[in-house]
Amino acid sequence: MKILAIGRNYIDHAKELNNPVPTEPVVFLMPETSLLRKNQAFFYPDFSKDVHYEVELVLKINRLGKNISERFAHRYYEEIGIGIDFTARDLQAELKKKGLPWEKSKSFDGATPLGDFVPKTAFQDVKNINFSLDKNQEQVQVGNTKDMIFSFDTIIAHVSRYFTLKIGDLIYTGTPAGVGPVKIGDELCARI
Secondary structure (H helix, E strand, O other), X not given: OOEEEEEOOEHHHHHHOOOOOOOOOEEEEEOHHHEXXXXXXXXXXXXXXXXXXXXXXXXXXXXXXXXXXXXXHHHHEEEEEEXXXXXXXXXXXXXHHOOOOOHHHXXXXXXXXXXEEEEHHHOOOOOOOEEEEEEOOEEXXXXXXXXXXXXXXXXXXXXXXXXXXXXXXXXXXXXOOOOXXXXXXXXXXXXX
């Protein structure tokens, strides 16, 4: 099983971090050890003092595919979930400044909590799904798929050019604006 993630997929999020708006999906990989399931606790890593939350919708791939055409991409997922992509922002800044890959800041153990999946048929329109994140019972992020730079189908078509998609692979599809720091003892609740 692979975990693929898309960075900078919401214009307001790219702007809030002073990043350029991408012209194609920004893709990075995360190992299976980054997953947290069933509300397992997240343990703050000892190599960072500035971990940020990023709520994201997650696609679960349901069939094998390579070089998938965008017009057929909707056939490659039947479920949509919600997750968090934790980022060690201080480590990421150091790595970016040196021109190095930033997987260490995004893909560490426990960096990708994952909630339950919902059949996509539960949504009237996958291009208009609301989702949000609360921190300590206060809403900190709100997103809607209509604001994505790259749609689910575009993402699937793009990543399948480079990686064969297999049943059970996960794609974290990007976060809206509103990312921020998390501290020990904070409680996060992501919602679709």
